[in-house]
Amino acid sequence: MPRAGLRVCAVACTGLMLSAQPGAAEIPAETAYVLNSLSFLYHGMLVFFMATGFSMLEGGLVRTKSVSTILLKNVILIAVAMIGFYLVGYNLMFYNVDGGYWGTPRAWSPDQTDALSQGAAPASIWLFQTLFAVTAVSIISGTLAERMRLLPFFVFVAFMSCVLYPVQGAWGWGGGWLAEMGFLDFAGGTHVHSAAGWAALTGAIVLGPRRSRFADSGEVRPMAASSLPLVTLGTMILWLGWLGFNGGSQGSMDSVADVIAIANIYVNTLMATCGGIVATAALLQLLRRKIDLTMVLNGALAGLVSITAGPDTSGIVGALLIGAVGGCLMLWTTHLLLRLRIDDVIGAIPVHLACGIWGTLVVSLHHPEGDIRVQLIGVAAVAVFCVTASVVVWIGLRRFMRLRLSQGEEAIGIDRVETGALAYPEFATRSVLPGD
Template sequence: MSSTFRTTGLAVGVLALSAGAAFGQDAAAPEAAEAVEYALASDTAYIFNTLLFLIGGFLVMFMAAGFAMLEAGMVRSKNVSMQCLKNISLYSIAGLMFWIVGYNLMYSGVDGGYFGTPSPKMIEPVGGSDLGAGYSGASDWFFQMVFCAATASIVSGTLAERIKLWPFLIFTAILTGILYPITGSWEWGAGWLDGMGFSDFAGSTLVHSVGGWAALSGAILLGARIGKYGPNGQVHPMPGSSIPLATLGTFILWLGWFGFNGASQLAMGTISDVTDISRIFVNTNLAACGGVVTAVILTQIIYKKVDVTMALNGALAGLVSITAEPLAPGIFTSIIIGSVGGAIVVFAVPMLDKMKIDDVVGAIPVHLLAGIWGTMIVPLSNSDATYSVQFIGVAAIGVFTFVASGIVWAILKATIGLRPSEEEETMGMDKAEVGVEAYPEFGQGSQRL
């Protein structure tokens, strides 16, 4: 039976029972009418909650395009096709792994522990529903899966231009199928951190910092791109292929973030929920605005010129910063939280260069450092959280992800290798591994980019 037919039938039932009560024909009619009205309200909440997951899910899915365009614009032209291939591949691998093992590892049977049951996720049969859950299980799986894929996208940008395709894809499978679900279960799966009172509304730590820690461990083991750093600590700029593409990618990510944060309310069946979602949208948007303006002002002051890439990353850092608690803060507080995220980017990018950690797109400052900041500042506006528990959560997730990722990267390096040959890296990954150049009309000129 369709949901429309069922809802219509319930409405007719309500009218019929109400009419019967009015004529005194059935003394039990008022109670029955109340029961039917309750059932109708449950159906309505189920529909709107499911719709929230689906709309939020496809907005977050569109962030995959944002990551792809951002990375395509930030790498040199000889590596653009590789980044496009990596992004469509990692999204697909994340989808398969999160269905095969990841979802239930994250949510099924955690019960205050450290991980759930590794098994495929079962969804409802055709026409079936479980009103007790308050939403469709399939919609929940889809919404959670796109978060998982976003985590892997963070790693892709950091390690761009000097990692081979297959080791990256193998790491992606392990990250999305095992590592991300385990740490996710600690909070969102009602695991041990959730029991302590750790709070991460939409994933400043559980998504963004996890991706950032995995990227950092990979960048350290992989090393920098050829020619990035001189023997005396000089930093040689390697401009990206397209600022317009990077800007487009940033705006797509900004748009997708409304699904990322807004749908993390996890309910849209009441006036209160819809009002809160609207508040989340406003706070999310203004935090990003604060991040951009702060990055623009600081780069003008420090470098005497405005760096557009810093402005783009300032927006993303503002978004990451507000993700841990986008509901509770007031507008001014949200702007400050996002502004600090933008400042983190401006100061952390050159700091990483001094450490000779090559992060092509700036994902470590944006996702790792701003993610830590956003998680640690939650108690400022959310009285249910404490700074001590927030620190325990950030530290535990960071240590686990960094060490586990490092072990996986080290095994891959020792077996199949991580880097292409010097000749292949100089040639560009498009020719070396993909076989399709993004800009073939450039001809031999692309070799010099």
């Protein structure tokens, strides 16, 4: 181990031993600063790795003629979202909110004065929060895959990272009016997942389904995923990254109590995932006599989203039950969307919207300060804002830009139209058939 790494470990161990001794003095401010900064950086790296998970998941679920474009979207959106959150979003979400609706829209710059009083390196905090904004935007890309052009999508990404995500996030996490009411959302069941889910749902409705997805008779035409191994890999990466997503939201790691809390959050996050997997597999076996791999993987994600609003207080049994209900809710919402002829390519709406709402509401049952009325107000307020703002922007993009591919372009595949690069060129000579 490098000498610097040994020094950090020694500082961490010393701080833990000091805080573990009854009646001992608090650990030095510098030690707390290092530990908290390290927590944000380490957990932030896990959250960033989730971008890889989204890329693999979405790349595996789309058809072979769309893989290159969906991967490109997931790379560029990181850059657009981070720049937007740097220029406008971060301070809009956290600076001078003071119980109101939003902060001051200006570029972020680290405040280096009296650094120790801030508890952690300002850049580490900014990095962690920015990667949450990236995650929120990543949720949308897969829903609208295979028929939406790249340029209008990136315009929406810029809008979401600059305005939509930070404004509603300021209400709760930035010390806004929802925080004043006591709204609870530990790691983003509403502020990240359902907010992005509402944006994805409105986009899917305005954009319309893929042209070959639904028959005139109402029959749902199956569209084969390009790579189930990639889908599985992406889900497993997201599962790992979620530990950073939820664990890092503890916000500090400078005491024994914080470390215990982070460990409990990890366990509850894992067990909720297990609940989602088992419930989804059991229900599929009961209803269809076959277990669909993609649905089970979405069941895992449903469990993860369901626990995100309250992984700190659920307990192990509670986490299992919350995840299990999330898996069942995901299956029901997937069926509902198909009946309504809403085309969600990767199932992001059932996973992130439905389970984000469920997880936020159920916090009122296991958190000692939970109030179902406040939770309902928070969920409804974010829903109204995100739906209204998203509809305006989606319709505006459709009015002033060409939002989706033409019928001919969609038939030959978005990869040929938007990137010219084929992820699977060995299939390029096949005839183009409906559903390919």
